Amino acid sequence: MKFNENEVKIKIDKLISNIKKWNIEYYDNDAPSVSDFIYDQALLELEMLEKAFPNLVREDSPTAILGSSVDNRFKKVAHKKPMLSLNKAYSFDDVIKYINNIQKIIKNVEFILFAEPKIDGLSISIIYEKGILVKALTRGNGIIGEDVTHNVLMIDSIPKKIQYENDLEVRGEIYIPKDKFEQLNKMALANNQKLFANARNAASGSLRQLEANISKERGLEAIIYQVVEPLSHNIFDTKTEREFLKNQGFKTQEFFEKITSQEQLKNVIDSFKNIKNNFNYDCDGLVIKYYDFRWYETLGYTAKFPHHSIAFKYEIEKAITKLIDIVASVGRTGRITYNAILEPVELNQTIVSAATLHNYNYIVDNKINIGEDVYVIKAGEIIPRVVAPVFPKEKSYFKIIKQCPNCGNKLQKIDDNVDQFCLNSECSTKKIRAIIHYCSREALNINELGEKQIEKFFNLNILNEIKDIYFLYQKRDFLNSLGKKVEKSTNNLIENIEKSKKCNLFQVIFGLGIKHIGLQSSKVIAKKINKLQDLFGFSYNELINLDDLGEKSAIEIINFVADEKNKKLMVFLDKTLSYNKNESNEKFKNLIFVITGTLSKNRDEYKKIIENSSGKISSSISKNTNYLLCGDNAGSKLEKAIKLGIKVINENEFEELLNN
Known part of the structure; x- marks a missing residue:
């Protein structure tokens, strides 16, 4: 045409x-x-x-400039050297073109490439002066980045001080480990909160927070892969660069290949596809770069890409199925999520019959319609996602939902948020989700009150709010009448509710579900008060001066406490519950633990002990690790700890360490 x-x-x-x-x-x-x-x-x-x-061709074309702008919430800082992205290859033919272009420019030079995993995270540039971390910048628009130093200082795998005393700039990728990402989204899913679309978005959103406590809570990690201006540091190739970074305490890629032929490169690309999902981070391909840095300036750059490196991306596995319906659900905060009901289809060895559509804007922008075939993916995500129609129509004909699907209250948008919210405090689904959150493992940990049980009791009108949990013992006869042989489960429920009354104050603060107040923030607050009612007297200025607590968190606490209904609940909980004294100490202050292998106790129990003793948990071994708590069937972490001379302890030795 x-x-x-x-x-x-x-x-x-x-x-x-x-x-x-x-x-x-x-x-x-x-x-x-x-x-x-x-x-x-x-x-x-x-x-x-x-x-x-x-x-x-327009001067402002996205094909000629890097994609993002610079967030005005952060200080703008110019990169000393442009922070470019990489050109992409989607087939081996594209890689061959890249190789041919190199060989045209530097003829008769030994052909050596270096390949390493491409992490799907957020690029970061970190600057050290006299061995001290002084600045950390996002890519921004490649020329000017955002100063996120306050958040990077919260990342355990990034050393705050290194032995190398010359001024140094390194670059790498910040990400959320898969297990941590799954934990974050499972918690959000249990409370019907907004899910992160993928781990990359979670990492980006976590790093670009004004409040450092949010970055800290989400367990960000970093892998460093580049020394800026390496020749000035007597680093001439990728091998010496990698060794230098490891010696300075940076976490580097565990997988890498030195490549000397096209045949070897083809084999690496083909074989890596089968192992790329084994890493504890999302990986969507390989970074392939020329081995010798002394040729980089000769190879040159475009406005967007260097010519010395390329990113090979594998195609994401997707399935095609029919979109039967679009339904909406409401979460604990009142946020509305749109979901797709699908004809069942197999994807990544699981049967998928539902997927997220995020919000109404997502449906419209992707031109998604009921009754049409759609592409569905499940790449590093806890639930599948509809990405596009197979045969796009001119537009989406789906009409926006204007009333809460549960209570019928008119939905509203808050500020510039793309999401819709139900602001009805009496919305039954919101109330159910609030109780579920309060009973969750990270909060009061009342096992017998799971999601289905809470919904059942709510519909029976015996559990309408958090306060009612502590009066269920008065309903013992009624609970026993709900079925045959239920006396044991009723007794267990009442017994566990009674046990939960003795708890840590931070668990209750977290269980209240105050917006922006996660587990770490709850612990910070709990150290400054003896009971919930102490929060009544806190001013905004006093709150923002608490460690790691920022403006948004302070405002949400003020708003929560200002609500008379919340005040009454806090007074009731102070009277009903018994808070553990000395729930945290500094026995493990400044110590970093890694846990591996099969242990006699649940791993979360050890994490809780370490964190309550002011220690830190890391998911990977590094030079900064102090102890590896090791159980049976330990794997590569044990080998790495031995190589680095990290102290390895068993469960008995951990108990001795704790008690001495």
Whole structure:
């Protein structure tokens, strides 16, 4: 089909407008309204049109500049050297073109490449002066980044001090480990809160917080892979760079390959696809780079990419199925989530019959319609996601839901949030979710009160709010009448509720479900008060001066306490519960523990003991690790600890360490 230039110009303008909008959503707001699939298709179409009509290429085209802007909430700092992204290869033919381009420029030079996993995280640049970490910047627009030093200082795997005393800049990737990401989303799912679309968004959103306590809570980690201006530090190739970084205490890639032939490279790409999901981070491909840094300036750069490296990306596994219906649900905070009901289909060895659609904007921007075939993916996500229609229509015909699907209250948007909210405090689903959160493992840990049981009791009108939990013992006869042979479970329930009355104060603070107050913030607050009612007297200024507590958290606490109903609940809980004294100490202050192997106790019990003793838990061994608590069937962590000379202890030795 032929286009005249006017039609092409209109198409290019539309593509640029969309891509710019999506860049802001993805890079700046960490709330993409379209899938990577849709985004990549649009960018590829724009590149093809610009190649066919070079006279229509705009100076502000996203193909010529990096995607994100700089968040005005953070101090803007210029990068000493531009922080470029990598050009992408989607086939081995694309990789061969990259190799041929290198060999055209540097002829008769030994062909050596280096390949390592491409982490799907957030790029970071870290600056040291005289061995001290002084600044950390996001990529930003590649020229100017955002100063996120306050959050990077919370990441255990990034050394705050190194032995190398010359000024140094290193770059790497910040990510959330898979197990931590799964834990975050499981907690959100249990409370019907907004899920992170993927671990990359979670890492980006966590690092770009004004409040450091949020970054700390979410367990960010970092892998460092680059020394900026390596030749000035007598680093001439990828091998010496890697050794230098490890010696300074940085966490580096465990997998890497030195490649000397195209055949070897093909084998590495093919075989890596089978192991890329074994890492504790999301990996969507390989970074392939020329081995010898002395040729990098000769190879040159574009405005967006260096010529010395390329990112090979594997295609995400997806399934095609029919979208039967779109339904909405309401969470503990009142946020509305749109979900897809699907014809069952197999994906990643599981049967998928439902998937998230995030919010109404996502449905509209992706042109998703009921009754059509759609692509579904499950890449590093706790629940599947609809990414695009197979045969896109001109638009989505799905009408926005205007009333809460539960209580019928009119939905509203808060500030510039893309999400809709039910603000009805009496909405039954919100009340149920609040009770579920209060009883969850991280809060009061009342095992016998699970989601289904709470819903059942709510519908029976015997459990309408948190306070009612502590009067269920008065309903013993009624509970026993609900079925045959239920006396034992009733006794267990009442016994566990009674046991839960003796608890740590931070568990109760967390259980209240105050917006922006996670587990770590709850512990910070608990150290400063003896009972919940002590919060009544705290001013805004006193709250923001607490360690790791920021403006948003302080405002939410003030708002929560100002509600008369919440005040009454806090007074009741202070009277009903018995808070443990000296719930935390500094026995393990400044000590970092890693846990591995099969232990006699639940691993979470050990984590709780360590954290209550002011110690820190890391998911990986590094030079900064103090102890490896090791059980049976330990794997690579034990080997690495021995190599690094890390103290390895068993459970008995841990008890001795705790008690002495």
